[in-house]
Amino acid sequence: MRLSRQLISLLSVLTLLAGPPIVLLSLVGAPIQGWPTAGQAREWVQNPLTEQTLTAALTIAAWLLWLLLAYTVTIRVLTRLSATVSWLRRMPLPTRWQATAGGIAGAAVFGVSSHAITAPPPPPTQPAAAGTLDEAGNPTPPDRDVLADAGISIAGGWLPRDVAEQVSAAAALVWLRRRRSYRPHPPGPPSREDTDLAPLPPTVAAVQAALADSTPPPGEPGSASAGSSLLDRPTVGDAFPRAGVGLTGLGAQDAARGLLVTNLLAGRHHPAVSVVATRSVLVGLLGPTAETLARRLPGLAVMDNLGQAAAFFSDAPSGRGLGGRGQAQRDTQEGTGTPGPTLIVDEASATDNTETLASLATACAVVAVLGRWPAGQTWQVDPSGRTHHLDGSGSAGPRMCVLARVTATDLLTVIAHPDPAPPEPGTSGPSRHPALAGRSPQGVVTAQDHPVRSGDDKRHLYLRLLGEPTLLLDGHPVEIRRTAALQVLVFLAAHPDGADTRQLTDAIWPGLPRHSLTGRLYTTLSDLRATIRSTAGVALIEHSDDRYRLDPTGVTVDLWHFHDAVRDATTAVATDAAIWKAVIDAYPGDFAARRTWPWLDPIREATRRHVIDAHAALASASPDAREALAWLQAGIRIDPYNADLHTRAVTALVTLGDHDAADVLRKGYTRRLAAAGITPTDSDLTTATLMDQPAVPTR
Structure with missing residues (x-):
């Protein structure tokens, strides 16, 4: 049936494209039959409205309409072809071993006949990650391409998987530091305006979401056990030559930023310097914010030139920076202790100071030159991070972490020290992320805003958000098949004022192109609505003016009642221990406990702070x-x-x-x-x- 409809549509389009030209050519002729002569032009000026001129005008208009139709069809076809090509490029291709296994299976199926020859079965192939055997029966290392490509792709770069895991760990550490430094103060309305509740940069959320969506099974390439050849430290497996490597090509700058971020992430738990870079290189990589950001980055040493870098290496006392050049050199050569730092310089500085750079290479784990480097190898880096040797062999090198400027800056903010004069945690100021803003004038979610259903209803929906998020019908859990559907339900409950399509897609699928997520969101919402309607018989999600919200008369939400208790404690005239105890009693657990959705942290921390304020108030009183x-x-x-x-x-x-x-x-x-x-x-x-x-x- 679907094929017949598509065929009818195709025939209709072809008829519209071919019909008008055939009719016009047969009745009127070619649209252009030569330019008018001077006499014809004077005649037209004297008498413009003739049968001939009107016919010509109508003919030209018909041709223009046909051209508009042809242009529209052409654009639609090209768009479809472009989308198909993009889909084919994203479609994973089989590895060499998978292709071999598929070929053997195909030969086994199509080669069977009445004269089939019985042959001994081939030896079982080893998984690519576990290694294979060469012709002599010796084990060979895993497929390097498979291991190298185990990473996370986001808008603005590609990260090895363990780098992405360190980004996620650093982001979690930011929130732990904010929890540590918070000072309880007199409780305020539910929509807190604490300046340190601002969400982390969108790039961090994109990395966290991509990491959660691409968790490989244990032991497979890309899992934590597989590791990466470019992290902690990038010298594992001799990926980088000891004499240094030059980086050229369209991805050279992005690869240098990847080295910077990778090494600072890997060295954030060590007191030693992780990266040494010249000032000109740092400004070229990070832009105008380089100087300000560099002062806040632990493990980064910025030098004016290579001479200053040499002095820094030789003068660094033990226990500070490198721990002395001699000790760093011995540790690097012997493979003991903390590896030396990564040194990033530009081509001009390296060329003018060849001997100095050669001496520094003995104390560094990696020396990267932005440009050709005659004294060592030179790699050409493409925008995806893949490298090729420029020594005439054209052999492939390791895949490097590549980051655009904005992406690198966003990731560096999670490991940077706070600003020199950060705002006092807990104080009110301009709200950068109003967590849980309600619909009432004070930003408080009140019982009047969300009336509950009458007690005569036999089937009652209850949404639990404090603790493990669960939708209950008459006390029994309702199964929500899609994780994204559960996210949408929790997000809408945490934002009683509703959310539009952009807010939902940015929260549920951060980092992905928004135009490609509309269909996924509609599918998720449709499945969620169908589940609730078939189970409880109610339409819980309302949609008007491109905003989705939960029907307050169709469900009871524990988070809303918690904020009612906070409002009562905030607006009470007299201090009464009972009102603070009500806040504590209404908090059975953390908001969406054990869930790691990137958008949760500001709301979860804001909710927790209300309870901390209540405990501190009771202790003080x-x-x-x-x-x-x-x-x-x-x-x-x-x-x-x-x-x-x-x-x-x-x-x-x-x-x-x-x-x-x-x-x-x-x-x-x-x-x-x-x-x-x-x-x-x-x-x-x-x-x-x-x-x-x-x-x-x-x-």
């Missing part, structure tokens, strides 16, 4: 020291990374005379920060001085 300590300890269980709660709890323990418990709490907090990858600072250890204070008797 409590007349009994032990009761205040109990509230602080309960707050620590909600957020075990908050420094202010630990400081207050240690102070309370010292005041009560329990020095041992205070010491245990302080040391446990320090170990927890270290296990998470956060180096404790002096501000985290301010409670240490309290240990020497005498105990204060309590009543």
Whole structure:
């Protein structure tokens, strides 16, 4: 049936394209029969409206309409062809071993006949990731191309998988640091305006989403066990020549940015310098923000020239920077200790200081020259990161991480130190990401905004967001097949005012072209609506003016009731412990616990801070020291990374005379920060001085 409709459509288009020219040529003739003579022009000026001129005008108009139709059809056909070609390019091709296995299977199927010859079965082929056997029966390494291509493609670059994993880990560390530095203050409305609740750059969200969508099975190429030849450090497997490598081609600048980001990510847990770059190179790679960003990047040393770099290598004392050039050289040669840094210079500096660069190469893990490098190898890098040797052999080199300028800058922000004078966490200011903004004038989600269904309804929907997100019908979970559909449901519940198509696609599928996601969103919404309608018999999702929202009369959401409790505590005239306890009781767990969707963090942290504020308020208002300590300890269980709660709890323990418990709490907090990858600072250890204070008797 579908084929017949397509055939009828094709015949109709062909008729519209071929019919008008045939009719016009047979009735009128060719559209142009020569230019008019001077006499014909004078005659037309004197008498323009004749039968002949009107016929010519109508003929020209008919031809123009036909040309417009032909142009439209041509554009549609070219668009379809372009989309088909793009799809074919994205379609994964079989590897060499898969093609061989397919050929053997095909020969086995089509070669069977009545005269089939029985032959011994061929030996089983080894998986590409596990290695194969050569002709002599010796094991050979895995397919290098398969391992090298195990990465993440995003708009603006390509990252090896383990680099993407380090980006995701660094992003998580940013939120842990924000949790550590938050200082509880008098609670405010649900739509918090804390400036440190701003979401991370979109590139980071794109990496996190792509990483989640492409998790390979354990042991396969691209998994964490497979590793990458270009990370921690890029010298693994001698991928980079010791004498340095020149980078040329369209992807040279992007590859240099990839080296910069890769090494800074790999070295963020080490005190040593990870990257040394000249100032001119850094400005060329990162643009006008290079100077400001460089001051905030741990592990980056910026030099004016190679002479200054040589002095830095030789003068660095032990324990700082490189730990001394001689020790760095011995560690690099022996393969022990932390590998040396990556040195990135431009072609002019390298050519003018060949001997200096050769001496520095002994203390560096990688020396990269932006341009041709006669003293070593030169690789041509294409925009996808694939390299080819320019030594005449044309052999392929490793695939490098490639990043555009904006992409690299976004990724560097997750490992950069905060601004020198960051805004006080918890203070109000211009809202960059109004988490959970409601529809009421104060930005508070009230019960009047979301009336619940009457008690006469036998089938009731309840959406649980605090904890594991679950949709319940009369207490029983409703199965939502698509993960994206569950995301849409949670996102709409977290934004009661609704969301348009752009907001939904940017949140659910960050980093992907928006124009290609409209159909996927409609399919997801259609499946979600069908599931809820068939299960509960209600149309829960409303759509008007290109905005989707949940029908407040069709579902009860625990997050909305939590914000009602926060509003009651914020607007109460008198301080009453019961209103703060109501906030705590309405919080059974973190928002969308155990989910790692990139858009969750600002909302999850804003919700958690309301509960921390409630615990701190109860502790401050409590007349009994032990009761205040109990509230602080309960707050620590909600957020075990908050420094202010630990400081207050240690102070309370010292005041009560329990020095041992205070010491245990302080040391446990320090170990927890270290296990998470956060180096404790002096501000985290301010409670240490309290240990020497005498105990204060309590009543």
